[in-house]
Amino acid sequence: MISRDHILNKVRTALGHAVGRTAAAPPPARLCVPAWTVEERWQRFASALEKLGGNAVRVSEPAEAQRYVAGLTCGRAAVASRSLFLEVCGIHQLAGVRRDFRDPGELRAACAEAEFGITGADYALADTGSLAVFASPEEARLISLLPPVHIALLPISRLLTGLDELLSLVPNPAERSSALILITGPSRTADIEQILVRGVHGPGEIHVIVVDDRETRS
Amino acid sequence: MMTGYPREQIRRTLADPRLQEAIYSATGRLMEHRRQVVAPEVLPDYQELREQARRIKEHTLENLDAYLEQFEAQVRARGGEVIWAKDGPEVADFVLDLARRSNARLLVKSKSMTTEEIGLRERLEAQHFEVVETDLGEYIIQLAQERPYHIVAPALHKTREEVGEIFSQRLGVPRENVPERQTRIARTVLRQKFLTADIGITGANFLVADSGAVVLVENEGNARLTTSAPRIHVAVAGIEKLIPRAQDLAVFLKLLGRSATGQPLTVYTSILSGPRRQGEWDGPEQFYVVLLDGGRSRVLADRDKRQTLYCIRCGACLNHCPVYRRIGGHNYPWIYSGPIGKIASPQFQGLTEDPWLPFASSLCGACAEVCPVKIEIPRLLLELRAEIVKTQAREGQNRWERLGFRLWSWVMTRPRLYEALSLAAGLLAGEGSDQGWLRQLPGLLNAGPLRAWLDYRDLPAPGRSFRALWRQRTARVRE
Amino acid sequence: MPARVALFVTCIVDQFFPRVGLAMAEVLERLGYRVDFPEAQTCCGQPAFNTGYREEARHVARHFLSVFRDAEYVVVPSGSCTSMITRHYEELFRKDPEALEQARRLAPRVWEFSQFLLEVAGVEDVGARLPAVVTYHDSCHALRELGIREGPRRLLAKVRGLELREMPASQECCGFGGTFSVKFPEISASMVRTKVEAIHQTGAQYVVSVDASCLMQIQGALNRAGSPVRTLHLAEVLASR
Known part of the structure; x- marks a missing residue:
C-alpha cells in the first residue's frame, strides 16, 4: 500500500495532476474491417497459414472433417477438447481420441503423452492465418500446446477478416474469458543463428480444418 | 565526456571477424524481414x-495515473492482485515472499526485459530458488551466464x-551442433521444468486498462506454458506498459511483430x-501483476523526453x-542497448x-525512421548531449x-580571424593547392582529434x- | 533581372573542398543566376550543436543569420548544414524569440543544392557530361531530414555518358557524424569500411554525394585502403562537361 501511494503520487506530480482526476478521452480506436467475401477470406487464410508452414484444409461437411482427422491421427493417441463443434464433427468417436478426464491433473498428463491435440477455435483470422481460442470449460489451454501436433476445426462462418474484426466483435476479451490465445502457425524459433526451427515448446505442426456450412456448401 | 567508454573492449569486438559477421548479418536479416512486411x-x-x-x-502517459487505477480495479474484479513496486528489490521481495508462502521450489520464466532490468532471476537464485529461463535464446544466455x-x-x-x-557442458548432453537437434534438447529439458514448476514469471508486452489484461507475444510457446502450467502466474511490468483499451491491440500487435x-x-x-475461471481445466489459480516504477515516474516528469517510455521493445532501432x-549488445552499459539504450540509460x-x-x-536517424511509436531518438540524443555538457560544465x-x-x-564569429587562421593552416600543411591528402602529421600536431x-x-x-579562389575568380571576371 | 543566389559554401568546403563551391557557382551561373559569396560567412554552428555546446552554437548561428539575412536564396552544398539551418535552428533558438523569428524568416529561402535545382530552378538536365561509372551515397541528413532520395539520382540520370550503379545499402551511414568521427574513431572507421566495400562492389570510378563531409570521410578511407575510387560532390559532376 505504501509503494502504491508513493508511485501514484510520483506519477501525479510528474503529470501535474490532482488526486481523483479522470482520464481524458483516448483517441478513437482504429479498427479497419475490409469487406472480403467468404471465398476471399478462405483463400487469404489458407495462403497465410501455409506460408507459415501450417496446413489449411476446407471440407464441405462435418463427416468429411471427421474422415480428414481420422486420416491424420490413424488411431494414435489424441486428446480432444470438449468443444461442441468437435462433437458435431464426430471427432470424439475416432479411435485413440480421448476427451473425458476426471481432473485437471489427468488432462495434463494425457496432453503431455498424446501425439495430437484437437480443439475447436472461436474464430480464425484470414489475413494472418491465425486461430483465436478463448479458454473455457470446453477449451483447455494445454490441448493446443503440449502435443506435437495441433488440429483445430471450425465452421467457415467463424472465419473473420482479421484482428480488427475480432476486436470489433469482442471489444473486451477479458469479459468473456481469462485467456484469449491467438495462434498463428506452428511454434517456432530462430534463436540459434537465425535458423528457423519449428516445434520449440508448442506444436511444430498445425492443421486447421474449416468446415463449410449450409450457405457455403457447393 | 569519454569517462567509462570501453574503448579496448569495443576494439576487441570490432576486431573479431566472426562476431562482426554474426551481428551484421543477423541484424541485416531482421531489417529485411521488417522491410518486406511494412512495404506500402x-x-x-x-x-x-x-x-x-x-x-x-x-x-496514456498523459493520463497514466487514471489508467493505472483502472487497470488495478479491473485485475481485482477478475480475481487477480496488483502489487506496486518502487524498484527491483521490492519486486524480488514480493516474489520471494510469495514463493515461500506457497512452498514453491521451481520457478519458470519467459523472456522479459523488465525482469532483466532489475536482475530478478539473480535475486531469486541468491535465495536458493531454482529459476529457469524458457525462451530458447534466453535459456542459452542463462546457461552461458551472460546477459542478453x-x-x-x-x-x-x-x-x-x-x-x-x-x-554439453552445462546439461551433460552429448555435443550437438545442429540447431534443430539443439532445440529438441532444450524442449525436452524445459518440458520437465514447465510441468513441475510452481510459479511462472513473465513480463508483459502490454497492460490493458479496460480489461485488466496482461498481453504477451512470443513465437515458441514458452510464455503460454509459463502462464498455463504452473499454479501461480506473476507478471512483472513497468508502469509505462499500459494501453487504454483491448481494441488498441489492433494497432500495437500489428506494429510489434512486424x-x-x-x-x-x-x-x-x-x-x-485473472486466474482460471469456474470450470476451466488449466491456467493459474493465482494471478499477480507487479507494477514496477524503477525510475519511470522520474522520466515521466520530463514532458519532452517522456516519449522514451513509448518504447514497445521491438528492437528495430538496434537492427537498423x-x-x-x-559494437553489438554487450558494449552498452545497461541491459537496453542500441539507440533506445542510448536515450534510456x-x-x-x-x-x-x-x-x-x-x-x-x-545521428544518422535510421532508428527514428523505423521506430513503430515514432520516438524522436536523434533529437533526444542531442538534448541529452546538451544536458551532459551543461552538467559537466557545472562540475x-x-x-x-x-x-x-x-x-x-x-573564431567563427570573426570572419577575418577565421580567414587568417585558415591561411595559416594552409601554410603549415605546406600544400600549394587544394585537395591534397595527408597520411600523417608531424610530432605535436599528431594528437587529439x-x-x-x-x-x-x-x-x-x-x-x-x-x-581565396573566389576572389581570384571575380577578379578575373572583372578583367 | 535574374535572381540572385547567395552561396553558403559551408566551412568544410571553404577549407578543404573549394572546388565543390566553384562547381556549384558554375552550374548556377550556367542556369542564369547571379551568384554572390557573402564573405563574412563561416559556419552554421552544427559542430557545436551536435556536440552539446548550445551556447557556442547559438553564437555562431546568430552570426550566420546576420550574414544571410537579406539573401534572396541561400544555396548550400550540404544536406546536413541545410537541415541545421532550416530545422535545428528552431530547437536552438527555442528561448530566443528574436533569433527564432529571423531563423523562421530565412528558412524557406535556404536550399540544399540538388533541391534548389529541381524545385526552384526546375531543371533536371543542366547540360553536364561525364563519361564514367558512378555510385550514389545517400547522406543521412539529406535523406532522412530533408527527404532527398530520388532528386540527385534524377539529376545524375541526365548527365551524358554517366552510368549510375546503386551500391548495396546506399542508405547506411558512412560513419562521419561530425565529432563522432574523432570521439569514436574505431566505430566510425568500421562503419566507413562497410561503405568502402559496398562502393567497390559496384565497380564505380566515382562515389557521389550531396554532402562534402561524408565525402571527406569516404575519401579518407578510400585513400587509406589504397583504392583508386574518387569521391565527387554532385555539384562537381553537374559542372563537368
Whole structure:
C-alpha cells in the first residue's frame, strides 16, 4: 500500500495532476474491417497459414472433417477438447481420441503423452492465418500446446477478416474469458543463428480444418 | 565526456571477424524481414498505424495515473492482485515472499526485459530458488551466464558450435551442433521444468486498462506454458506498459511483430486476465501483476523526453543502427542497448553515469525512421548531449573540450580571424593547392582529434580556401 | 533581372573542398543566376550543436543569420548544414524569440543544392557530361531530414555518358557524424569500411554525394585502403562537361 501511494503520487506530480482526476478521452480506436467475401477470406487464410508452414484444409461437411482427422491421427493417441463443434464433427468417436478426464491433473498428463491435440477455435483470422481460442470449460489451454501436433476445426462462418474484426466483435476479451490465445502457425524459433526451427515448446505442426456450412456448401 | 567508454573492449569486438559477421548479418536479416512486411504494397496504412500508436502512447502517459487505477480495479474484479513496486528489490521481495508462502521450489520464466532490468532471476537464485529461463535464446544466455545481447534475440551473438559447447557442458548432453537437434534438447529439458514448476514469471508486452489484461507475444510457446502450467502466474511490468483499451491491440500487435521480426503477428499472442475461471481445466489459480516504477515516474516528469517510455521493445532501432551493428549488445552499459539504450540509460541510470553514451551516435536517424511509436531518438540524443555538457560544465569537467568550442565560436564569429587562421593552416600543411591528402602529421600536431582521424583515415590537407579562389575568380571576371 | 543566389559554401568546403563551391557557382551561373559569396560567412554552428555546446552554437548561428539575412536564396552544398539551418535552428533558438523569428524568416529561402535545382530552378538536365561509372551515397541528413532520395539520382540520370550503379545499402551511414568521427574513431572507421566495400562492389570510378563531409570521410578511407575510387560532390559532376 505504501509503494502504491508513493508511485501514484510520483506519477501525479510528474503529470501535474490532482488526486481523483479522470482520464481524458483516448483517441478513437482504429479498427479497419475490409469487406472480403467468404471465398476471399478462405483463400487469404489458407495462403497465410501455409506460408507459415501450417496446413489449411476446407471440407464441405462435418463427416468429411471427421474422415480428414481420422486420416491424420490413424488411431494414435489424441486428446480432444470438449468443444461442441468437435462433437458435431464426430471427432470424439475416432479411435485413440480421448476427451473425458476426471481432473485437471489427468488432462495434463494425457496432453503431455498424446501425439495430437484437437480443439475447436472461436474464430480464425484470414489475413494472418491465425486461430483465436478463448479458454473455457470446453477449451483447455494445454490441448493446443503440449502435443506435437495441433488440429483445430471450425465452421467457415467463424472465419473473420482479421484482428480488427475480432476486436470489433469482442471489444473486451477479458469479459468473456481469462485467456484469449491467438495462434498463428506452428511454434517456432530462430534463436540459434537465425535458423528457423519449428516445434520449440508448442506444436511444430498445425492443421486447421474449416468446415463449410449450409450457405457455403457447393 | 569519454569517462567509462570501453574503448579496448569495443576494439576487441570490432576486431573479431566472426562476431562482426554474426551481428551484421543477423541484424541485416531482421531489417529485411521488417522491410518486406511494412512495404506500402503490403501494409498501405503503416504510417497511419505508427501515428495512431504514438498518439495512444502519448495519451496514456498523459493520463497514466487514471489508467493505472483502472487497470488495478479491473485485475481485482477478475480475481487477480496488483502489487506496486518502487524498484527491483521490492519486486524480488514480493516474489520471494510469495514463493515461500506457497512452498514453491521451481520457478519458470519467459523472456522479459523488465525482469532483466532489475536482475530478478539473480535475486531469486541468491535465495536458493531454482529459476529457469524458457525462451530458447534466453535459456542459452542463462546457461552461458551472460546477459542478453539484443532485446528480441538474446543469443544473437552465439554460434551453433558455441551453443553445442554450452549445452554439453552445462546439461551433460552429448555435443550437438545442429540447431534443430539443439532445440529438441532444450524442449525436452524445459518440458520437465514447465510441468513441475510452481510459479511462472513473465513480463508483459502490454497492460490493458479496460480489461485488466496482461498481453504477451512470443513465437515458441514458452510464455503460454509459463502462464498455463504452473499454479501461480506473476507478471512483472513497468508502469509505462499500459494501453487504454483491448481494441488498441489492433494497432500495437500489428506494429510489434512486424517491427521486431517481420511477422504480421507473432505465433502466439496471449491476452490474460485473472486466474482460471469456474470450470476451466488449466491456467493459474493465482494471478499477480507487479507494477514496477524503477525510475519511470522520474522520466515521466520530463514532458519532452517522456516519449522514451513509448518504447514497445521491438528492437528495430538496434537492427537498423550502424553503431549497434558494429559494437553489438554487450558494449552498452545497461541491459537496453542500441539507440533506445542510448536515450534510456542516461535517464534511468543518471546523466553522468556513462556520459559518452549519447555521443556514441553518428545521428544518422535510421532508428527514428523505423521506430513503430515514432520516438524522436536523434533529437533526444542531442538534448541529452546538451544536458551532459551543461552538467559537466557545472562540475568543472571536460575543460579542454569546452575551451576548444569556446575558442571555435569566437573564431567563427570573426570572419577575418577565421580567414587568417585558415591561411595559416594552409601554410603549415605546406600544400600549394587544394585537395591534397595527408597520411600523417608531424610530432605535436599528431594528437587529439587529428590523430583520432588519422589513425584510420587520410585527412584532406587545407590548401587555398574557397574564398581565396573566389576572389581570384571575380577578379578575373572583372578583367 | 535574374535572381540572385547567395552561396553558403559551408566551412568544410571553404577549407578543404573549394572546388565543390566553384562547381556549384558554375552550374548556377550556367542556369542564369547571379551568384554572390557573402564573405563574412563561416559556419552554421552544427559542430557545436551536435556536440552539446548550445551556447557556442547559438553564437555562431546568430552570426550566420546576420550574414544571410537579406539573401534572396541561400544555396548550400550540404544536406546536413541545410537541415541545421532550416530545422535545428528552431530547437536552438527555442528561448530566443528574436533569433527564432529571423531563423523562421530565412528558412524557406535556404536550399540544399540538388533541391534548389529541381524545385526552384526546375531543371533536371543542366547540360553536364561525364563519361564514367558512378555510385550514389545517400547522406543521412539529406535523406532522412530533408527527404532527398530520388532528386540527385534524377539529376545524375541526365548527365551524358554517366552510368549510375546503386551500391548495396546506399542508405547506411558512412560513419562521419561530425565529432563522432574523432570521439569514436574505431566505430566510425568500421562503419566507413562497410561503405568502402559496398562502393567497390559496384565497380564505380566515382562515389557521389550531396554532402562534402561524408565525402571527406569516404575519401579518407578510400585513400587509406589504397583504392583508386574518387569521391565527387554532385555539384562537381553537374559542372563537368
